[in-house]
Amino acid sequence: MSQYYYHSIRFDQEKCKGRMKCLRTCPTQAIRVRGRKAVMIEERCIDCGECLNVCPSGAIVPLTDPFGELTRFRHTVAVPSPALYAQFGREILPHKILAGLKKLGFDDAFDLAYTCGEVSFAIQEFLREYQGPKPVISNACPTVVRLIQVKYPDLIDLLIPVNTPREIAAKNIKEKKSKQYGLAEKEIGTFYITPCPVKMISIKQPAEKGKSYLDGALSISDVYGPLLSAMEGVEKESYRKALESICILGIGWAMVGGVCRTLRLRNSLAVSGLTEIIKVFDDIERGRLRDIDFLEAYSCPQGCVGGSLTVENVYSSYNKILKLIETLEFEKIKACPDIREVRRLYAQKYFFLDRKIEPRPLSPLDDDLGRAIKKRKQKEEIYEALPKIDCGACGSPDCLTFAEDVVMEKAQLFECVFMLPERFRELFEELIGLFNKALFINQGSRPGEKDYKKDKKD
Amino acid sequence: MSEENELSQIFEILGGDFGHAGSVSTKVKEILKEVGIDPSIIRRAAIVAYEAEMNVVMYARKALFALTLTPGQIHFKIEDEGPGIPDIELAMQEGFSTATEEMREMGFGAGMGLPNIRKNADRFLISSLVGRGTMLSVYFFLNQESRG
Numbered sequence: 001m002s003q004y005y006y007h008s009i010r011f012d013q014e015k016c017k018g019r020m021k022c023l024r025t026c027p028t029q030a031i032r033v034r035g036r037k038a039v040m041i042e043e044r045c046i047d048c049g050e051c052l053n054v055c056p057s058g059a060i061v062p063l064t065d066p067f068g069e070l071t072r073f074r075h076t077v078a079v080p081s082p083a084l085y086a087q088f089g090r091e092i093l094p095h096k097i098l099a100g101l102k103k104l105g106f107d108d109a110f111d112l113a114y115t116c117g118e119v120s121f122a123i124q125e126f127l128r129e130y131q132g133p134k135p136v137i138s139n140a141c142p143t144v145v146r147l148i149q150v151k152y153p154d155l156i157d158l159l160i161p162v163n164t165p166r167e168i169a170a171k172n173i174k175e176k177k178s179k180q181y182g183l184a185e186k187e188i189g190t191f192y193i194t195p196c197p198v199k200m201i202s203i204k205q206p207a208e209k210g211k212s213y214l215d216g217a218l219s220i221s222d223v224y225g226p227l228l229s230a231m232e233g234v235e236k237e238s239y240r241k242a243l244e245s246i247c248i249l250g251i252g253w254a255m256v257g258g259v260c261r262t263l264r265l266r267n268s269l270a271v272s273g274l275t276e277i278i279k280v281f282d283d284i285e286r287g288r289l290r291d292i293d294f295l296e297a298y299s300c301p302q303g304c305v306g307g308s309l310t311v312e313n314v315y316s317s318y319n320k321i322l323k324l325i326e327t328l329e330f331e332k333i334k335a336c337p338d339i340r341e342v343r344r345l346y347a348q349k350y351f352f353l354d355r356k357i358e359p360r361p362l363s364p365l366d367d368d369l370g371r372a373i374k375k376r377k378q379k380e381e382i383y384e385a386l387p388k389i390d391c392g393a394c395g396s397p398d399c400l401t402f403a404e405d406v407v408m409e410k411a412q413l414f415e416c417v418f419m420l421p422e423r424f425r426e427l428f429e430e431l432i433g434l435f436n437k438a439l440f441i442n443q444g445s446r447p448g449e450k451d452y453k454k455d456k457k458d
Numbered sequence: 459m460s461e462e463n464e465l466s467q468i469f470e471i472l473g474g475d476f477g478h479a480g481s482v483s484t485k486v487k488e489i490l491k492e493v494g495i496d497p498s499i500i501r502r503a504a505i506v507a508y509e510a511e512m513n514v515v516m517y518a519r520k521a522l523f524a525l526t527l528t529p530g531q532i533h534f535k536i537e538d539e540g541p542g543i544p545d546i547e548l549a550m551q552e553g554f555s556t557a558t559e560e561m562r563e564m565g566f567g568a569g570m571g572l573p574n575i576r577k578n579a580d581r582f583l584i585s586s587l588v589g590r591g592t593m594l595s596v597y598f599f600l601n602q603e604s605r606g
Contacts, residue, residue: 151491287509363494365493373463
């Protein structure tokens with residue numbers, strides 16, 4: 001049953017002090033504390049990064065790539081998430097950011113927002129013809145995709161089969177650059193500048209089990225400092241000209257609701273934050289929200305601008321992108337891809353995922369349904385006996401999960417501090433029993449009682 | 459069938475309790491997921507559980523929702539204390555509803571509840587006594603081969 005999953009976060013055993021903040025915050029109960037150290041249950045983790053944000057010991061490390069990775073390739077291209085633009089807003093416009101990235105050592109920097117714009121149009125095309133069950137769910141956030149694979153496998157068909165802009169762009173870059181420079185595609189390195197660690201897994205282990213066209217990911221927080229200094233010397237273009245190169249549809253991808261807003265979808269919803277997403281997914285499972293065409297969902301608050309590897313305050317960067325969108329709307333600047341060209345490519349299946357995303361539901365309590373039902377019953381019985389205060393002292397996140405861990409023989413009942421008195425009583429009774437037995441065996445010489453009394457007098 | 463392999467749980471639903479509406483169907487759904495029921499069956503069962511739960515919340519005083527799970531089938535029995543249904547045939551028609559204006563404004567009471575339950579169930583029984591209450595009995599049959 002067990003399968004290896006790549007994860008974009010690592011627990012540093014040296015630094016971990018077993019303070020259990022991660023244990024309580026994990027939305028899929030993927031963490032246990034054993035021997036005062038946090039351990040991850042790989043099958044359950046959806047790489048949302050919530051644990052990373054709450055760890056007081058800095059023991060949870062995101063696995064993004066260091067700058068040194070660039071030297072592995074003959075030609076390197078930076079592909080920044082629109083969330084990077086959101087760090088700067090109207091003060092420093094994308095054209096300057098892209099120039100700054102080139103000065104940092106990339107051979108080229110690609111404006112991903114343009115591809116985002118193409119994909120926005122492709123989504124519009126898809127929704128226009130779509131007749132299946134609703135709402136169609138965006139697949140831009142890899143955590144949302146993994147949440148559906150693991151916890152909502154029955155919603156998998158609602159995920160839009162249109163590929164993500166970052167993958168489409170990387171594929172395109174590899175094809176074009178390898179022709180242009182006469183290099184093999186593997187000699188072209190495409191690096192995503194990422195607001196969150198989860199994009200790293202979508203590169204190492206895509207949800208649809210294909211191969212990613214991206215070669216690595218650098219975090220916005222690692223790039224930010226060097227980029228600020230690199231941009232100092234960049235020649236200034238006129239404000240108007242710089243604005244005119246921004247695709248309004250594309251920058252919308254940085255914030256929750258941005259795609260729906262810039263496409264002017266009438267019947268859509270936008271939701272961010274895992275707790276909120278879970279509420280919405282529960283509603284969809286109950287058969288509600290069927291009248292909604294499209295659902296934009298991002299695990300981070302406010303969308304990619306809220307990623308754990310960003311620098312700027314999330315509300316401030318959200319506002320910066322919003323103001324940029326409003327400015328472009330006011331100035332009537334679109335700078336978007338040609339919709340006829342998008343339609344032509346769409347008809348050629350250019351925007352679609354190579355493979356279908358398959359669910360990977362959590363293993364049931366047992367492979368045999370009869371035994372699984374029995375175990376579920378035992379779990380309920382154990383849970384009823386527990387204090388239900390979810391203190392976490394046992395190392396499981398809550399009483400219900402602890403009950404399951406006991407049934408699955410991954411924990412023992414007396415590890416619950418509230419079960420300890422009962423365990424003491426058992427042990428005490430066992431001891432008394434042993435003591436009486438010893439007394440009975442030794443009754444011939446009767447040494448026990450006498451000696452004991454003598455000792456006491458001494 | 460041995461009793462060991464049978465899981466029964468009873469949940470209480472309160473009429474008018476919109477704040478907790480949906481919580482029973484969520485719990486039922488979690489149990490079905492944990493034991494590894496096929497996702498397509500869970501989806502149908504979740505819709506049925508929710509529609510049945512909402513019917514109680516909207517129209518009845520209270521109800522007991524009994525889930526019985528065996529390796530062969532899922533059974534829901536929802537017994538409410540409420541006004542009952544005078545004309546079941548009429549209530550089973552799509553679009554027929556006795557929901558108030560307010561309920562409809564909130565997106566409920568489109569007259570799809572009972573028809574939706576029947577559509578998603580493998581077997582569906584309903585009986586009602588006006589002035590006393592309504593009893594729904596819904597079955598989903600589990601095909602062992604379809605388990606992943």
